[in-house]
Amino acid sequence: MLKMQTQPEELLVLAIKAGDRKMFEIFFNSEYSNVKFFVCHYVKDYSSAEDITQETFLSIWKSREMLDVNLNLRSYLFTIARNKSLNYLRDVVSKVSDELDKIELQISINSLSGDYIISRIDALDMEQLIEQTFSILPDKIREPFILSRKFGYTYEEIAQKLGVSVKVVEHSISAALKVFRKRMKRYIE
Amino acid sequence: MNKEILNRYLNGSATKAERESVLKWAASSEANREELETLKAQWVFDHLPSSAAPEGAIVKMRKRLGRSGSNTRFIIRIAAVLFIPLAIFAFYQRLQLNELKDKLSSVNRSITNQADKDSLIYTVHTGVKGLVDLPDGSKVWLNSGSSIKCPLMFADNQRDVELDGEGYFMVKGDPEWPMFIGTKRKITIKVTGTEFNLTSYANDTELRLTLVRGNVAILNEKDHSEILVKPMEEIVIPDRMAPPKLRQQADVHLNTAWKEGFLLFDNTPMDEVIKRMERWYGVKFIVRDTSILNNHFTGEFKSESLSQVLDFLKKSSFIGYKIEETTVTLSRL
Numbered sequence: 001m002l003k004m005q006t007q008p009e010e011l012l013v014l015a016i017k018a019g020d021r022k023m024f025e026i027f028f029n030s031e032y033s034n035v036k037f038f039v040c041h042y043v044k045d046y047s048s049a050e051d052i053t054q055e056t057f058l059s060i061w062k063s064r065e066m067l068d069v070n071l072n073l074r075s076y077l078f079t080i081a082r083n084k085s086l087n088y089l090r091d092v093v094s095k096v097s098d099e100l101d102k103i104e105l106q107i108s109i110n111s112l113s114g115d116y117i118i119s120r121i122d123a124l125d126m127e128q129l130i131e132q133t134f135s136i137l138p139d140k141i142r143e144p145f146i147l148s149r150k151f152g153y154t155y156e157e158i159a160q161k162l163g164v165s166v167k168v169v170e171h172s173i174s175a176a177l178k179v180f181r182k183r184m185k186r187y188i189e
Numbered sequence: 190m191n192k193e194i195l196n197r198y199l200n201g202s203a204t205k206a207e208r209e210s211v212l213k214w215a216a217s218s219e220a221n222r223e224e225l226e227t228l229k230a231q232w233v234f235d236h237l238p239s240s241a242a243p244e245g246a247i248v249k250m251r252k253r254l255g256r257s258g259s260n261t262r263f264i265i266r267i268a269a270v271l272f273i274p275l276a277i278f279a280f281y282q283r284l285q286l287n288e289l290k291d292k293l294s295s296v297n298r299s300i301t302n303q304a305d306k307d308s309l310i311y312t313v314h315t316g317v318k319g320l321v322d323l324p325d326g327s328k329v330w331l332n333s334g335s336s337i338k339c340p341l342m343f344a345d346n347q348r349d350v351e352l353d354g355e356g357y358f359m360v361k362g363d364p365e366w367p368m369f370i371g372t373k374r375k376i377t378i379k380v381t382g383t384e385f386n387l388t389s390y391a392n393d394t395e396l397r398l399t400l401v402r403g404n405v406a407i408l409n410e411k412d413h414s415e416i417l418v419k420p421m422e423e424i425v426i427p428d429r430m431a432p433p434k435l436r437q438q439a440d441v442h443l444n445t446a447w448k449e450g451f452l453l454f455d456n457t458p459m460d461e462v463i464k465r466m467e468r469w470y471g472v473k474f475i476v477r478d479t480s481i482l483n484n485h486f487t488g489e490f491k492s493e494s495l496s497q498v499l500d501f502l503k504k505s506s507f508i509g510y511k512i513e514e515t516t517v518t519l520s521r522l
Binding site: 024029032038053100 | 213
C-alpha cells in the first residue's frame with residue numbers, strides 16, 4: 001500500500017510532469033491572481049507584471065519534464081516569479097534618474113532578495129497543507145478542535161456547547177492532532 | 190512612522206506627499222529601510238487574493254502553450270481515494286466551482302475530454318462509499334468499486350449518465366427531461382424522476398435493478414426489448430441469453446442496505462458473497478477449495494471488521510481463512 005502515502009501536491013506535479021494540460025490549467029487558474037498580485041506589488045508597471053506572470057507559468061510548463069515530484073509547486077512558482085521580478089527591477093534601477101524612484105526600487109530589490117520573503121515562500125506550502133488538513137477532518141472532530149485551538153475554549157466548555165461528554169471532546173481533539181501530526185510530519189521533524 | 194500612512198503606501202493608495210515621506214523615512218536609517226523591506230513582503234503575502242484567473246489570462250496562456258502536452262486526462266489510479274479528491278478539492282474550492290466539500294471525502298472526481306465534450310467521472314474505490322451530486326440536482330449513492338460518468342452540463346433534451354458498479358439513484362423528477370443511464374452491458378435505463386438501486390458491475394454476470402418509487406424503463410439493445418418496472422419490483426437481467434427474472438415483492442432493504450452502511454447477506458451464494466466482500470473491504474479473495482462456492486451465507490454486518498465477518502463465516506459454514514495484507518485465502522476446515 002505504498003501509494004497511500006502519495007500527497008495531493010505530488011499528484012499535481014505528476015500530472016503536469018506527464019503533460020496534462022487540464023491539470024496545468026487548474027493550477028494556472030488557482031494561482032494566477034496570486035502571482036500577478038505579488039509581481040505587481042513589486043514591479044508596479046501593470047503590463048510588465050502581466051508578462052512576468054505569464055512567463056513564470058510558461059517556464060514551469062516548458063521545463064515540466066524536469067519537475068521534481070517532491071517539489072512544492074506553489075513555492076517553486078513564487079520563487080520563479082520572484083527571480084523574474086528581480087531581474088526586471090535590476091534592469092530598471094540602472095535606468096532611472098529620479099532619486100525617490102531609485103530608493104523605492106532598491107527597497108523592492110532588497111525586499112525580494114531578503115530572507116523574510118524566502119521564509120514566506122516556503123511557508124506557502126505549509127499554509128496550504130494546514131488548510132487542506134482542516135478540510136479533511138470529519139465535522140465531528142473539526143468542530144471541537146477549532147473551538148479549542150482557535151477560540152481557546154476549555155474541554156468542559158466545548159462539551160457543554162456541543163452537548164457531548166468531555167471524554168468525546170478529548171478523543172476528538174487527540175484524533176485531530178493525530179491527523180495533523182501525520183500530515184505535517186515533514187515540517188515537524 | 191505613522192502606521193496608517195505606511196499601510197496606504199503598501200496598498201498603493203498613498204498620496205504623492207505620503208509616498209515621499211515614507212521613502213525619505215526609509216532612506217534615513219538602515220533599520221527603517223530594513224523595516225520597510227520586511228513590511229513590504231509581509232503585506233503582499235498577507236493579502237494574496239486567491240481568486241480565479243481572468244478569462245483573458247487563461248486564453249492568452251492557452252495560446253502560448255500551443256499544442257504542447259496532451260489534452261487527454263492523465264489518469265491517476267490509486268488504491269486510496271482520500272488524496273486525489275484533496276488535490277482537486279483544494280483547487281476547485283478556490284475556484285468556487287462546486288460545493289464539493291463533504292461529499293468528496295470518498296469520491297474521486299476527475300475530468301475527461303472526449304469528442305470535445307467535457308465529462309466528469311466520479312469514482313468510489315473498493316472499501317468506501319460516497320454520495321455524488323449530478324449537475325441537475327439528482328443524487329447518486331455510489332457503492333464500493335463503482336464509478337459514474339456525466340457531462341459538466343446535461344443536454345436540453347435528455348440527461349445522459351453512465352454507471353459501472355452499483356448506485357442508488359434519487360433522480361429529480363421531470364417528465365420532459367428523461368435521464369438515460371448507460372451500463373457496460375448494452376442495457377440502458379430510462380427514468381423520469383424516481384428512486385431505485387441499480388447494480389451493474391462489469392465483472393458481474395447480470396444487471397439488477399430494484400425500484401423503490403416512480404417508474405423506470407429498461408431498454409435492452411441486444412434484443413431491442415423494453416421492460417417497464419413498477420415500484421417495489423426487482424428485476425435481474427443475466428448477461429447470457431436467458432429471460433429476465435422479475436420479483437414483484439422485492440427485498441428493498443436487502444438491496445439498498447449498503448448505503449446505510451450494512452453489509453447484508455440473505456442466503457446469498459458464496460461467489461456473490463466474495464465479490465461483495467472484495468468491494469466492501471478492498472481485498473482480494475483466493476478460494477483454495479471450489480466446493481466452498483456451493484455454500485450460501487446469511488448475516489448482517491454494520492461496522493464489523495473483515496476478520497469478524499470471516500470469523501462468523503468460519504463458525505457458521507466451517508470455512509477457514511487466512512489474511513495476508515490485502516489477500517484473503519479461504520479453505521475448508
